[in-house]
Amino acid sequence: MNPAELVVAPSILAADFAYLADAARAVEGVADWLHVDVMDNHFVPNLTIGLPVVRSLLQATAIPFDIHLMITDPRRWAPEYAEAGAYNVTFHAEACDDPVALAKDLRAAGSRAGLAIDRDTPIEPYLDLLPHLDTLLIMTIKAGFGGQRFMPELLSKVRAARQRVAAEGLQIRIEVDGGIADDTIAQAAEAGADAFVAGTAVYGVPDAAEAVRRLRALAEGAQR
Numbered sequence: 001m002n003p004a005e006l007v008v009a010p011s012i013l014a015a016d017f018a019y020l021a022d023a024a025r026a027v028e029g030v031a032d033w034l035h036v037d038v039m040d041n042h043f044v045p046n047l048t049i050g051l052p053v054v055r056s057l058l059q060a061t062a063i064p065f066d067i068h069l070m071i072t073d074p075r076r077w078a079p080e081y082a083e084a085g086a087y088n089v090t091f092h093a094e095a096c097d098d099p100v101a102l103a104k105d106l107r108a109a110g111s112r113a114g115l116a117i118d119r120d121t122p123i124e125p126y127l128d129l130l131p132h133l134d135t136l137l138i139m140t141i142k143a144g145f146g147g148q149r150f151m152p153e154l155l156s157k158v159r160a161a162r163q164r165v166a167a168e169g170l171q172i173r174i175e176v177d178g179g180i181a182d183d184t185i186a187q188a189a190e191a192g193a194d195a196f197v198a199g200t201a202v203y204g205v206p207d208a209a210e211a212v213r214r215l216r217a218l219a220e221g222a223q224r
């Protein structure tokens with residue numbers, strides 16, 4: 001895929017967990033990445049799926065996996081997702097005291113490395129780390145649950161990151177996650193995001209593939 005193009009990543013958190021393979025196949029050919037939210041009931045109150053389910057799901061689809069780890073001990077678990085075949089593995093800044101070391105481990109294990117910044121975490125301390133990362137995930141909600149209201153005030157972090165990426169000519173995706181839908185994706189694209197996670201907006205409507213196409217068109221129309 002051309003890195004200049006934007007990425008749409010449906011989040012299976014909003015799909016029917018009894019039919020995850022069907023949810024993945026429903027967006028094959030239209031989605032760039034499949035966003036998989038791993039929650040451990042410690043870092044966030046919610047609990048979802050872990051490695052065994054991810055391993056099985058990887059066999060069921062050809063879409064590159066974007067793993068979003070909302071867990072307390074990413075250094076213990078993140079490389080295993082890379083080894084299992086995930087395309088990108090993102091861990092939270094709030095859960096890791098040495099993000100550069102973990103990013104290095106992830107790349108060595110065969111995936112891209114992503115750092116996630118939750119709602120209440122400032123971006124500034126992490127801007128110097130961008131050259132060591134492939135993806136910067138900026139939450140546009142508080143991590144933990146789907147279906148929350150998009151928080152436009154968090155886009156100031158996207159603007160700050162985009163500014164730094166442009167100033168230094170870095171190759172990194174700036175991804176937004178939370179409340180991304182038809183009425184919010186343009187603002188996020190204008191702020192400088194080029195990867196968009198959408199759960200409810202894709203799997204909460206009857207035609208998931210059509211929702212992905214529509215989101216992509218809206219983001220492309222707004223990209224600066």
Ligand code: DX5
Pocket residue numbers: 011012013014035037068141142143144145146147148177178179180197198199200201
């Ligand atoms: C929540 C997850 C999101 C979630 C987004 O912590 O990280 O990926 O699926 O869901 P929506 O798009 O419904 O806000």
Ligand code: ZN
Pocket residue numbers: 011035036037068177197
């Ligand atoms: Zn997520």
